[in-house]
Amino acid sequence: MGEPSFSGQVGRTVADSTPWWPEQVGGGARRPNVVTVILDDTGWSDLGCFGSEIATPVIDRLAGNGLRYNNFHVTPLCSPTRASLLTGRNHHSVGMRFLADTDTGFPNSRGRVDPEIPLLPTRLRSAGYGSYLAGKWHLAPLHEITPAGPFDNWPLARGFDRFYGFLDGCTDQYAPELYEDNHAVAPPRTEGYHLSEDLADRAIGFVGDHLAFRPGDPFYLQLAFGATHAPFQAPREYIDPYVEVFAKGWDRTRQDRLARQIASGLVPDGTELAPRNPGVPAWDALSAERRTLYTHLQAAYAGFLEHTDAQLGRVVAALERWGVLDDTVIAVMSDNGASREGGPDGAVDVNGPYSGIPQTIDQQLARLDRLGGPDGPAHYPEGWAMAGNTPFRRYKQFVDLGGVRSPLVVHWPNGISRAGEVRDQFVDVIDLAPTVLDLAGTGAEPGMDGRSIEPTFQDGPAPRDTQYFEMFGHRAIWHSGWKAVTEHATGADYERDEWRLYDTTSDFSEHRDLAAHHPERLRLLKDLWEQEATANSVFPLDDRPLKELLGLRGPQGLPGRRRIVLRPGQGHVPLASAVTGSDRSMRVTARLNRVTGTEQGVLLASGSSYGGYVLYLQHGRAVFEHLLLDQRSTCSSTPVPDGPCEVGFQLERRDDRSAHVDLLIGDEIVAKTEIPITSAHLSCFGLDVGRDPVSQVSRSYEGEFAFPGHALVDVTIDFLEELPLDELADAIHGTE
Secondary structure, three states: OOOOOOOEEOOOOHHHHHHOOOOOOOOOOOOEEEEEEEEEEOOOOOOOOHHOOOOHHHHHHHHHHOEEEOOOOOOHHHHHHHHHHOOOHHHHHOEEHHHHHHOOOOOOOOOOOOOOOOOHHHHHHHHOOOEEEEEEOOOOHHOOOOOOOOOOOOHHHHOOEEEEOOOOOOOOOOOEEEEOOOOOEEEOOOOOOHHHHHHHHHHHHHHHHHHHHHHOOOEEEEOOOOOOOOOOOOOOHHOHHHHHHHHHHHHHHHHHHHHHHHOOOOOOOOOOOOOOOOOOHHHHHHOOOHHHHHHHHHHHHHHHHHHHHHHHHHHHHHHOOOOOOOHHEEEEEEEEOOOOOOOOOOOOOHHHHHHHOOOOHHHHHHOOOOOOOOOOOOOOOOHHHHOOOOOOOOOOOOOHHHHEEOOOEEEEOOOOOOOOOOEEOOOOOHHHHHHHHHOOOOOOOOOOOOOOOOHHHHHOOOOEEEEEEEEEEEEOOOEOOOOEOOOOOOOOOHHOOOOEEEOOOOOOOOOOOOOOOOOHHHHHHHHHHHHHHHHHHOOOOOOOOOOHHHHOOOOOHHHHHHEEEEEEEEEOOHHHEEEEEEEOEEEEEEEEEEOOOOEEEEEEEEEEEEEEEEEEEEOOEEEEEEEEOEEEEEEEEEEEEEEEEEEEEEEOOOOOEEEEEEEEEEEEEEEEEEOOOOOOOOOOEEEEEEEOOOOOOOOOOOOEEEEEEEEEHEEHHHHHOOOHHHHHHHHHHOOO
């Protein structure tokens, strides 16, 4: 918004002039502060107050003093949900059909939110609110996540006053790729560092500064934890107690959770469990070894969630200590249903499923001592994701309830008089931005699809009677209590998809398919889906695999370049750049000018302590190391000459994903090694020149082991082949 026109009078001197000041923004009645807490890949039943065995006492207290919504919906993926949350519009209509960065050439899938559509923090800032984001963004195209931007789709350009967090779909909790405002930063060097704790610290800091320096203005805080998206990482004291809890397995867990949901009044009496998801075996049919592994992986997830709840508790305690809790609306939600992306077996190291490299049960059991730590970034098997979505079917990425039904807790002592109740009105994520603007006194933005849910705080009517869903060709429509839904197989004829029909007023879990009993109603709902899809830019339907979509315009940004030159002091090259793996044949050349002959340190490092590669000088010799899934390849050179010289390596990747590496001084091969398997996703951390800054790839040095800047001219990476789009697609699918 521009400065309003001057309404005073300007004469020749101040004596014959009339001063004027614009009215202060946001004057008038006190408006509540707002905190939206977004959990990642957290299942509908995973919170204690939604039936879980997992301890979430902070969220449970917020629910007990506020409201639980049992009929709240999101999209089946994180980027679209976040786009709808911040725009109040359906995700296709703002250009975020599914993941950030995938521009298919059609208006519904530009990989970013339409720049002409203002986001919630922009509207709130113009109304006098301070706006702050701590945590995950994932609304910027991946090729724009570089030290030089462009920054048009970063949080500050889209309305937030301050930002601290990460820009990609997920990150390592102990070695995160962090950004503050518009630049990369290293995580604090504190003992036992954890991202969730850091995000809580920053959220408290943002609000504390706001209250100190803008005491008359309300604030909007979005606290978007990386939890509980894989990798599952938390202190072992949070994980270990859950091993015994979940030894009962996922089938019994589903039954127990549904019983608690019914007993607490969250779901109607008589609600039935949806059938076990296809491909998930009965727990009792598993071998003892599999039950042991799977139980520990679920324990890692549970500990991760409880640890996150504790960090939220520190934020809530600060609001209470500062006397603003009662006049702060806190909404806690998940961005989609629990994720099956750990596959049938899960992983003690997510590099297995993320890289398409299966690990045997015995290999995984041997690493349980690392579970949840810096070298044990875990994911659970899909059977536990099924349990997380109790009592519903399917998972994240599907438009069945397991993908789109999210827990929602709303806490506002000054605005909710009937605390502790359950609300069953149909609510969608598009309704949250209009609600916040309603509470802020500005009214909804013209063109918003959502409607304020403030009337439901007093058990008023639902904001809508119709909502459509679509993801990867899966389609659904809800209208006045009836829902039609279909799953779609890639490449299949859309017209031959089989639709199911549910009466959601009497069938809470969508268990009983009534399509055969009400064919006319089903036809009307399918027609209504077509109308809603047309109105919201859903067409064209697109079920093409990500590999094909990535290849439409060729790799953008760094992946499309065959040569990259990096210099000392260069900004961090993030994992999102898609150039930090070992999945392409390449030649790396470091130009040195060693003056004393004693200079040593890291020349180039990619990855972290559980996966990556590094080139460094130590004791006068060049060393190359590659690490993936506990397989370390190393070679060391003859002495490196003093003065100007070139040191590097050439990696030749084979069709079976193994590789041969020649260590080079100039053009001379001075050592060789074999890499058993390469990957586009060596870890969740990217690449740095001249140092190994956060989580060291090699055990041969401590700390970042920086190479003296005066002795390193530059490092050139020459890629010798095109980017393998299929592996890049697998890595993006796995992590996002």
